[in-house]
Amino acid sequence: MIVTHSLPADAFTALGGGAGDSVVVRRLHEAQLSKHLMLLHVVAAAAAGIDPPSRAVAAFRAGYRLLARIQAADPAAVATLLGLPHIGSWAHECLACLDNGTSPDFGYLATAAAAVAIGLGVPFEVEVPASAGRVSLPGLGCLEVASQDEWVRLSSDGQRLRVGGHVDLECAALVPDDGTGEAVPYWRGTPLVRVVADGQAWEVLLETGDKYLDRYPLPMRTAMTASDVRCWRRLIQAAWELLLRHHAWAAGPIAEGVRVIVPFESHAGLESAASQAAFGAIATSLPPSAVSLAETLIHEFQHVKLYGLMDMVPLVEPGGERGYAPWRQDPRPMGGILQGVYAFTGIVRFWDTQRQVETEPDEVLQASVLYERWRLAIELATDTLLKGGFLTPTGARFVTALRERGQRGEPVSAAAAEIARDVALDNWLTWQLRHTAVDAAGVAGLAAAYQRGEPRGSEPLPDAWIKDDVRDIDAVIPRSRVLDLRFQEPRRYRQLSDADVAGLSAADVRLVRGDADAAVAAYRAVLHVAPDPAAWIGLALAVHRFPAETTRPVFAARLPLLFEMHACLAEQGIHADPLDLVAWFE
Amino acid sequence: MSLQTQELNSIIPDLRELSLERLAELGDSALAHEIALYRQRLKETDVPLSAFQARI
Numbered sequence A: 001m002i003v004t005h006s007l008p009a010d011a012f013t014a015l016g017g018g019a020g021d022s023v024v025v026r027r028l029h030e031a032q033l034s035k036h037l038m039l040l041h042v043v044a045a046a047a048a049g050i051d052p053p054s055r056a057v058a059a060f061r062a063g064y065r066l067l068a069r070i071q072a073a074d075p076a077a078v079a080t081l082l083g084l085p086h087i088g089s090w091a092h093e094c095l096a097c098l099d100n101g102t103s104p105d106f107g108y109l110a111t112a113a114a115a116v117a118i119g120l121g122v123p124f125e126v127e128v129p130a131s132a133g134r135v136s137l138p139g140l141g142c143l144e145v146a147s148q149d150e151w152v153r154l155s156s157d158g159q160r161l162r163v164g165g166h167v168d169l170e171c172a173a174l175v176p177d178d179g180t181g182e183a184v185p186y187w188r189g190t191p192l193v194r195v196v197a198d199g200q201a202w203e204v205l206l207e208t209g210d211k212y213l214d215r216y217p218l219p220m221r222t223a224m225t226a227s228d229v230r231c232w233r234r235l236i237q238a239a240w241e242l243l244l245r246h247h248a249w250a251a252g253p254i255a256e257g258v259r260v261i262v263p264f265e266s267h268a269g270l271e272s273a274a275s276q277a278a279f280g281a282i283a284t285s286l287p288p289s290a291v292s293l294a295e296t297l298i299h300e301f302q303h304v305k306l307y308g309l310m311d312m313v314p315l316v317e318p319g320g321e322r323g324y325a326p327w328r329q330d331p332r333p334m335g336g337i338l339q340g341v342y343a344f345t346g347i348v349r350f351w352d353t354q355r356q357v358e359t360e361p362d363e364v365l366q367a368s369v370l371y372e373r374w375r376l377a378i379e380l381a382t383d384t385l386l387k388g389g390f391l392t393p394t395g396a397r398f399v400t401a402l403r404e405r406g407q408r409g410e411p412v413s414a415a416a417a418e419i420a421r422d423v424a425l426d427n428w429l430t431w432q433l434r435h436t437a438v439d440a441a442g443v444a445g446l447a448a449a450y451q452r453g454e455p456r457g458s459e460p461l462p463d464a465w466i467k468d469d470v471r472d473i474d475a476v477i478p479r480s481r482v483l484d485l486r487f488q489e490p491r492r493y494r495q496l497s498d499a500d501v502a503g504l505s506a507a508d509v510r511l512v513r514g515d516a517d518a519a520v521a522a523y524r525a526v527l528h529v530a531p532d533p534a535a536w537i538g539l540a541l542a543v544h545r546f547p548a549e550t551t552r553p554v555f556a557a558r559l560p561l562l563f564e565m566h567a568c569l570a571e572q573g574i575h576a577d578p579l580d581l582v583a584w585f586e
Numbered sequence B: 001m002s003l004q005t006q007e008l009n010s011i012i013p014d015l016r017e018l019s020l021e022r023l024a025e026l027g028d029s030a031l032a033h034e035i036a037l038y039r040q041r042l043k044e045t046d047v048p049l050s051a052f053q054a055r056i
Helices: A009-016 A022-048 A055-073 A075-082 A085-100 A108-120 A226-246 A248-257 A290-312 A334-357 A361-387 A393-405 A414-435 A440-451 A478-488 A490-494 A506-512 A516-529 A533-543 A552-571 A578-584 B020-025 B032-044
Strands: A004-007 A124-129 A134-137 A141-144 A151-156 A160-163 A167-170 A187-189 A192-197 A200-206 A260-263 A281-284 A436-438 A464-466 B008-013
Touching (some): A004 A022, A004 A290, A009 A022, A009 A290, A009 A393, A022 A055, A022 A075, A022 A290, A022 B008, A022 B020, A022 B032, A055 A075, A055 A108, A055 A124, A055 B020, A085 A108, A108 A134, A108 A151, A200 A226, A200 A248, A226 A260, A226 A290, A226 A334, A248 A334, A290 A334, A290 B008, A334 A361, A334 A393, A361 A393, A361 A414, A361 A478, A361 A490, A414 A478, A414 A533, A436 A440, A436 A552, A440 A552, A478 A490, A478 A506, A478 A533, A506 A516, A506 A533, A516 A533, A516 A578, A533 A552, A533 A578, A552 A578, B008 B032
Parallel strands (some): A200 A260
Antiparallel strands (some): A004 B008, A124 A151, A141 A187, A160 A167, A436 A464
């Protein structure tokens, strides 16, 4: 009888606290290995049903037999191979193909089998698929086959590998490139990074050739020069030292669980990703610093862990509801919001430590703002998840624990708290105006009552609902970019140049220069002429600079309604003062 | 906070000790329930099978 994987109570508790040690991560990985085997069973059943076998199916069967033969002598080696994220991604793709009625890439399994056979010095002979003159061996490297044939025969006596009819190579030389070996003709070993600090090591592959790990939102960087690889090695070493010395809770589990880093092609900003299909892999563009890479590793590994957990235990109820994710400018499904909460639980813990570790005032400020900004995000997003009934009972317990974990740090400085609240508010106001529709009849009724000078009364407010891009507003308004300099580049913000504020309205310039009184007056003047969404957001931000201002909650909670009422009145030739309108709702 | 007093059972069958030969010999029905559950889970969580999910 086949039993299912289980997760001990203490492992679930540890994950719910946002962490989980190496033992917990190993348990998640063991379940992933079984998942890969389950999907392999699906692919094998599909291959068995194809008669006569195609070339690809024949290759699959040969690869499967080879793996079974190796497994009989060395089960751990096959488990290591089948646990790779390459295999997980390939198996998911096969499942998708079978569900779509298209043929899976059966032949890939033969390359995986060849990779492990070469590594162990096991004699074999299989035909494998080639692409653009190359055969990619998962987890090992890439053979250059000197032909454009779609299929290549690999044969080995355990010592030498014969590639087609042309190339003969020593098997022992066909290893990942750890930076210490000589170049081998016809062979490009996958870059392997070995880092050590405080006596603790981590080995991770920089995958630059496997097509099943080139499926993230940004393309894989496939053409890495030796200099590029050296740069990655240095950065990973520095990030590893930082993690071990200051974030030990994350370092061990990352070393246990992250087997592959997929470098993205160069990109203007830092982008990173993880996938449910590829447990053990994270993808990222080259971060600008060790601190940034350490944060990225923690961030993406949080996703990896949660994907592993959610494969085992449902945490989110089925349903298509979407909501506000405080780190995004588009409505997100509840599963995505939970992923974000989990990622930011790790990030908050990272910045909570960094704000103690940093010594330069600007870096302390940056760390403090990032800590507070994402702590507030967790608070808001967990509210959304818990109050909406979107979670399973297990999921609700999990998120409650995450929420508590996110509240444990010491308060930040007043300056950092103000910036964090301001940035969070800016994102929230912009999102609301972009994606909140309001019932037009209800708006017209309220506008008429306001125009007649009646009190607001106790009637329910008009219905409002989430709708994509209901108003045309940029995801990041230029003003927000300048305001973000307060913590991203504090020195530059203190010395704002004319070039920095070029393109901003006069009201925006007053706001970013810290003159809130003048900014309020200028935004009111803009809104007297026309109902401009960006000016409404600017006015709300300016009003929030006055702690005693009683209309702040109205701005924060009712901005789409305020905008629509203001626009409705303007259409009738009535140019209501925005502050009067806001006061009407108090 | 104690999240759970008992261990959680998952939908993933424990196949680690099963040899590939034995895995191939399993009939279609042996894992059909778990595979159907897994497919269903992917659909429920709106995770596309053939493309990686974008960052949160």
